[in-house]
Amino acid sequence: MKRKEPLLRLDNVGKEFFGNKVLDKVNFSVAEGEIVGLVGENGAGKSTIMNILFGSSVISSTGGYEGKVYLHGSEVSFANPFEALEAGLGMVHQEFSLIPGFTAAENIVLNRETTQYNFMVELFGDRLSDLDREDMILRACKATTRLGINIPPDTLVSDMSVGQKQFTEIAREIENADTKLLLLDEPTAVLTESEARTLMDSLRRLSPQGLGIIFISHRLREIKELCDRVVVLRDGLVISDVPTAETEIEQIAEWMVGRKVGRTAVRKKDISQESVLLNIKDLWVDMPGETLKGLDLDVYEGEILGVGGLAGQGKLALANGLMGIFPARGEVEYNGKPFPLCDTAKAIDGGLALISEDRRGLGLLLDEELHLNIAFTALQSKGLFLKKYLCGLLTQLDFQETIRRANEFIESLNIKCTGPRQRVIELSGGNQQKVCLAKAFVCEPKLLFASEPTRGIDVGAKKMVLDVLRKYNEEYNTTIIMTSSELEELRSICDRIAIVSEGKVAGILPPDAKAKEFGLLMS
Amino acid sequence: MKNFLKKLVESAGWARIIIGLFLLLLFIIAPFVQVRLDTSIQDVLVRVGMNGVLVLAMVPMIRSGCGLNFGLPVGIIAGLLGALVAVEMNLTGLTAIFTAILISLPIAVLLGFSYAQIINRVKGSEMMIATYIGFSSVALMCIGWMILPFSHPTMVWGFTGQGLRTTISVADAFQDVISNILSFQIGDFFYFPTGMLIFFGLACYFVHLFFKSKTGIAMTAVGKNPSFARSSSVNIDRMRTLSVIFSTALGAIGIIIYQQSFGFIQLYMGPFFMAFPAIAAVLLGGASLKNATITHVIVGTFLFQGVITMAPSVINSMMQSDLSEIIRIILSNGMIIYALTRKEVYKR
Secondary structure (H helix, E strand, C coil), X not given: CCCCCXXXXXXXXXXXXXXXXXXXXXXXXXXXXXXXXXXXXXXXXXXXXXXXXXXXXXXXXXXXXXXXXXXXXXXXXXXXXXXXXXXXXXXXXXXXXXCCCCEXXXXXXXXXXXXXXXXXXXXXXXXXXXXXXXXXXXHHHHHHHXXXXXXXXXXXXXXXXXXXXXXXXXXHHHHCCCCCEEEEECCCCCCCHHHHHHHHHHHHHHHHHCCEEEEECCCHHHHHHHCCEEEEEECCEEEEEEEHHHCCHHHHHHHHHCCCCCCCCCCCCCCCCCCEEEEEEEEEECCCCCXXXXXXXXXXXXXXXXXXXXXXXXXXXXXXHHCCCCCEEEEEEECCEECCCCCHHHHHHCCEEEECCCHHHHHCCCCCEHHHHHHHHHHHHHCCCEEEEHHHCEEEECHHHHHHHHHHHHHHCCCCCCCCCCEHHHCCHHHHHHHHHHHHHHCCCCXXXXXXXXXXXXHHHHHHHHHHHHHHHHHHCCEEEEECCCHHHHHHHCCEEEEEECCEEEEEECCCCCHHHHHHHHC | CHHHHXXXXXXXXXXHHHXXXXXHHXXXXXHHHCCCHHHHHHHHHHHHHHHHHHHHXXXXXXXXXXXXXXXXXXXXXXXXXXXXXXXXXXXXXXXXXXXXXXXXHHHHHHHHHHHHHHHHHCCCCHHHHHHHHHHHHHHHHXXXXXXXXXXXXXXXXXXXXXXXXXXXXXXXXXXXXXXXXXCEEECCCEEECHHHHHHHHHHHHHHXXXXXXXXXXXXXXXXXXXXXXXXXXXXXXXXXXXXXXXXXXXXXXXXXHHXXXXXXXXXXXXXXXXXXXXXXXXXXXXXXXXXXXXXXXHXXXXXXXXXXXXXXXXXXXXXXXXXXXXXXXXXXXXXXXXXXXXXXXXXX
């Protein structure tokens, strides 16, 4: 029997961003009426696949992609989302793209409204024809019924609950009779459990109607329950592609996070559990998209503590909250004394330093020279690098000293640049990150926050950055709290790893714990 | 040679090279249309000295990210008050000038502080708000000049003995006292205002030193990347306030220097359009909305004042008509538009 050509087939799809390979020879297919779950850690390549399928401009503006995409057996390549829509792809994004002041019905049939002729059409063309509201409402109701839910068609989007908004978006995509393949990017992330259940029921109802669905979620239980097949991505590679019936949640979790363990030896350092450097009780941090909701954590002196977890769960807020970048509330003791929150000056005075995850935004003065970037924080908060004139009445930046220190760091961290006077914006990502490290080291911190220190830099620089952090910890006994989305990275240098989920610590594991244990804590 | 030229163009920028060549061309044409070269050079130098400090008043606010100081009239009003008090006290010579500066400074600090409070509340649209603050402060002071209790006979209206005149001569008080320090005359038509240029140079040096101090560097960082500055424990609003006060104070000193060379205190609508030539000059010098250096100020003042002095006189002589005001307005506003649409390109 000849196999039927699947609805969608990806053939050796690959993608590079500025020489950084994010997808490599990805092959999978979606049949008609099939629900395929796509899982992977942050940065595994899920969004890139979505962007390629949907013809997002991010792809074409960075040089297109390798390999081929087949829809119904014929090759397609979309230059923009409109072409993708026309070809029958429907996409529901993580963020809602609805018009708040319009009703459900108006949103659902937006730009595909039923129209009626009036005389203005003769003068100005079709765009001025009347709307047939009754028919629009009818069509909207049909779409929502097909989903098996009930949204009154005249509800304003701004009055809807999050769940209703999500359903309205999906209804909009399926109302388009041409939609054959639905791409759902974490549709359940914002929903409550019961809403998520309703959503999954509706999706299950859609698939027998011949609609193919790609479902992205971090909640593995949903994947297991809903999907026919699961495709696991890791570092841009398809790790496995199996029917969900033949696998277990633990197995998926392990595929998702576990690389070949033992690539870097797990370090052993004796950390006395008695000297608590930082004692955090009930910490709330209001960082948009990364809220902490009552985190409790003890940090021991001299350790490297890893903070892991999925994006949006709050792991980044720990460093930003304690450094006073975002408003925070809670009880924190540092060195046995109460620690003031929301006060960056006191935090830096107390020996804290931050390597920010937002390197280009918070971490660097892109426009300025390298040596000034390194010296700035120490200059402002500790008054280093100043020359005094007229008995201290006039202070001036000690230019020679900043250049000298910058040269030291250029050598010790192997920063590739033309010299300490080069502007930071002209450096590559990895070298910019090294400047950030130098900036933190100059302050001689007791407690160093390294947030996503390897984000967006190439493999070689990654290893360098991690080695430097580890060396710094060993030489100066600096306590380091390192946040990373890459679990393997945390496992390679940390003494303990705390997994943050939904704004709280879900659990603390030793670095040599099994990959699936981490996976379970995360989801 | 080719490389050298390329580098020169790159570091100076096309705008400055074109304007520079245009200025050179004007100087070359001048003698052929019966415009005296030595007088022209003298005029340019005097005008550079007159306007220099006012242009310098743009620098602190640009560096702290508050944009161009369209509210320069606020500083100018402080300077005017200082000068008026000095004349009222019957002071003369250098004493008069320095008294005027000393009196205007606290006023400038006070006005600058309130100006800064508004600027800090409208982050993102500072320049538009500053324009209106400048305009409305001029309007407010139009009433002020009428009712302030000055009574010196050279300053008030003759028929009522109350209210200040629109133009007040400082010929008896402090005209040219700074310009004349170490100044010299060559022939009948060339006068070199040494003192005023030295004063401008010192002011530039002082600002330069300030921006190499801890506070100055913090101010620059606030302008370039506020979140970076904040994460290094710099108080953003404080730095912005300081920069506005600094700019306002420089504006006050600037107008006093301007008056001592010009010979008159201009009240009422006088300060209204003072901000625009200063802004055009600093932009012409190569400053952007985010960055301005002392070099930009000096080069910009020279080029702008050069063109604005030379173009009308040369063109008028060539065309036998008076176009000077039109050319001035086109040049200064054209420069501002040009600079506002400009973007810096980085190479990597």
